[in-house]
Amino acid sequence: MASPAPPSLLVLLARQSKTALVSLVVGSFAVNLLTLVSPIYMLQVYDRVLPSRSMATLGLLTVMMIGLFMVMALVEHARGRIMHRLALQVSISLSRDIFDAVFRRNLRRAQGGAAARAFQDVDALRQFLSGPGIPAFVDLPWAPLFIAAAYLIAPAIGHITLAAVIVLLLVTLWSELATRRAVGEATNAAGAATSFAEGALLNASTIAALGMLDPLRERWKTSADAALAFQMQAADRSMSLSSLTRFIRITVQSLVLGVGAWLAIDQQITPGEMIAGSIILGRGLAPVEHVVGAWRGYLAARNASRRIGELLGHFPAPAMPAVALPPPEGNLAVERLVAGAPDGTATILKGISLRVPAGQTVAIIGPSGAGKSTLARCLVGAWPAVQGTVRLDGAALSEWPADVLGRNLGYLSQEIELFEGTVAENIARFGALDSEKVVAAAQLAGVHDLVLRLPDGYDTAIGAAGRILSGGQRQRVALARALYGDPRLVVLDEPNANLDSDGEAALAAALRLLRQRGTTVIVISHRVALVGQASRTLVMREGAIELDGPTAEIVAKLRNDGGAAGATPRVASGAAGPA
Numbered sequence: 001m002a003s004p005a006p007p008s009l010l011v012l013l014a015r016q017s018k019t020a021l022v023s024l025v026v027g028s029f030a031v032n033l034l035t036l037v038s039p040i041y042m043l044q045v046y047d048r049v050l051p052s053r054s055m056a057t058l059g060l061l062t063v064m065m066i067g068l069f070m071v072m073a074l075v076e077h078a079r080g081r082i083m084h085r086l087a088l089q090v091s092i093s094l095s096r097d098i099f100d101a102v103f104r105r106n107l108r109r110a111q112g113g114a115a116a117r118a119f120q121d122v123d124a125l126r127q128f129l130s131g132p133g134i135p136a137f138v139d140l141p142w143a144p145l146f147i148a149a150a151y152l153i154a155p156a157i158g159h160i161t162l163a164a165v166i167v168l169l170l171v172t173l174w175s176e177l178a179t180r181r182a183v184g185e186a187t188n189a190a191g192a193a194t195s196f197a198e199g200a201l202l203n204a205s206t207i208a209a210l211g212m213l214d215p216l217r218e219r220w221k222t223s224a225d226a227a228l229a230f231q232m233q234a235a236d237r238s239m240s241l242s243s244l245t246r247f248i249r250i251t252v253q254s255l256v257l258g259v260g261a262w263l264a265i266d267q268q269i270t271p272g273e274m275i276a277g278s279i280i281l282g283r284g285l286a287p288v289e290h291v292v293g294a295w296r297g298y299l300a301a302r303n304a305s306r307r308i309g310e311l312l313g314h315f316p317a318p319a320m321p322a323v324a325l326p327p328p329e330g331n332l333a334v335e336r337l338v339a340g341a342p343d344g345t346a347t348i349l350k351g352i353s354l355r356v357p358a359g360q361t362v363a364i365i366g367p368s369g370a371g372k373s374t375l376a377r378c379l380v381g382a383w384p385a386v387q388g389t390v391r392l393d394g395a396a397l398s399e400w401p402a403d404v405l406g407r408n409l410g411y412l413s414q415e416i417e418l419f420e421g422t423v424a425e426n427i428a429r430f431g432a433l434d435s436e437k438v439v440a441a442a443q444l445a446g447v448h449d450l451v452l453r454l455p456d457g458y459d460t461a462i463g464a465a466g467r468i469l470s471g472g473q474r475q476r477v478a479l480a481r482a483l484y485g486d487p488r489l490v491v492l493d494e495p496n497a498n499l500d501s502d503g504e505a506a507l508a509a510a511l512r513l514l515r516q517r518g519t520t521v522i523v524i525s526h527r528v529a530l531v532g533q534a535s536r537t538l539v540m541r542e543g544a545i546e547l548d549g550p551t552a553e554i555v556a557k558l559r560n561d562g563g564a565a566g567a568t569p570r571v572a573s574g575a576a577g578p579a
Helices: 009-016 018-035 037-052 055-107 115-130 133-153 155-201 204-210 213-265 271-293 295-314 372-379 402-407 423-427 435-444 448-452 471-483 501-517 551-561
Strands: 332-340 347-356 361-365 387-392 409-412 489-493 520-524 536-541 544-550
Touching: 018 037, 018 055, 018 133, 037 055, 037 271, 055 115, 055 133, 055 295, 115 133, 115 155, 115 295, 133 155, 133 271, 133 295, 155 213, 155 271, 155 295, 213 271, 213 295, 271 295, 332 372, 347 372, 347 387, 347 544, 361 372, 361 501, 372 489, 372 520, 402 409, 409 471, 423 435, 423 471, 435 448, 435 471, 435 501, 448 471, 471 489, 471 501, 501 520, 536 551, 544 551
Parallel strands: 361 520, 361 536, 409 489, 489 520
Antiparallel strands: 332 347, 332 387, 536 544
């Protein structure tokens, strides 16, 4: 399937506010029309006031000129306010969409740059929209107005104005060709450097312990230096072209004065028309010069707009179902599921089919690489299926609204992921804090007393990724988060990997309570203490289900086979059956 074409910068703006764009164009026309006041005023002063020596005429013309300039200032002020508000509206609107799209991209582990880069693109777009670049581009189409006015004064002055505009437009095109590659390379190199730094510095303790700072810094510096080199190259070329543009404008404007003087001496035009022609030419060339000066900003905004469009196009928001489903009971069905890592590098699950009635506790065991964690991620919708379907109460997971599904699912991943905030906020999944539900989840997970011993109890700030907590504490808080809100389906992937004996006992007690409540539980573990809590056990190997049956029978078979099915000795040698 072909990738959707990214929308242009103009299309992105039109999506935000067509009224603002129309107002901007109308305001630009008014400003450019009122710019003619100055040459007309000079024309009247030189050709009418000076010969007649009429102070009344001079006073009337001056009052009219000041009034029209006040109108022009008000229109420019309004245009600036519109641009600032449009830029703010674009930033606010896109930021939420970008946040969600980056989340969906990271969920699929797709390539595309660091999350910070996407938000930097929004900032680049906002800065360009609120800067002088947009007025320059909007004023550019009105250049023919000044060319026409120059021709009305004298064909020679009109020819010079037209030729100068064409030359400056060619310089603008040259600017595009000369800086496009350098700007693109600079953006890519800067993005690569930022992405590498973000990933590497998250593991600061490992870097310090292994003495890896110097080589990692040098690797980052290579990309950062490349970005700076390309940025310098683009800046040099852009500055050279801007200087050339100013040279052309000043030279031509002076040349028009000389040609105007020659025409005035030859009595083809008046001195007033000579001065007016020079002013009109300068005003006609100004937008082109401003466009050349703003070209680097425009290229950055255009590239940012393209990347934003590609991101939103590749990772669109899922369609909302038209019919609301009732809360699920916890009946789980897996139909011929084929799945793997979202980046598509390998297929891990190979046609798994499975049915788990509501309220049943199922243990999944098997050797490393058997696909247990992949299955867990697919069961909660974290990883998409290549083929097949995961259903909850008969409806595919994609048919459930994300908020409804999230409230009724509990998930504890093998990699414990907590977020910067308080213990209570993490347990409550950063939703509205319901103290009763938070404490109930903590008590069910057996972590309530542990939390109370923290410096500020439930209000303890745990830092980025929960780093102030130990591995066991993080796992138990994450378990409480999985159990928050009494979910109907709970999937636990190695929930006791970092637990001590007290933590294991609390986890076993939580599983018993969940079974009594009729909660469907899928638990992945190698330890007999947890496998013994399940009424049913699956053994996986190489992405398929090798054994499926009552826990007592499966454990007895594994004991007799000496762990041949892939279970660890701890499972093969222990007692079986629900406690």
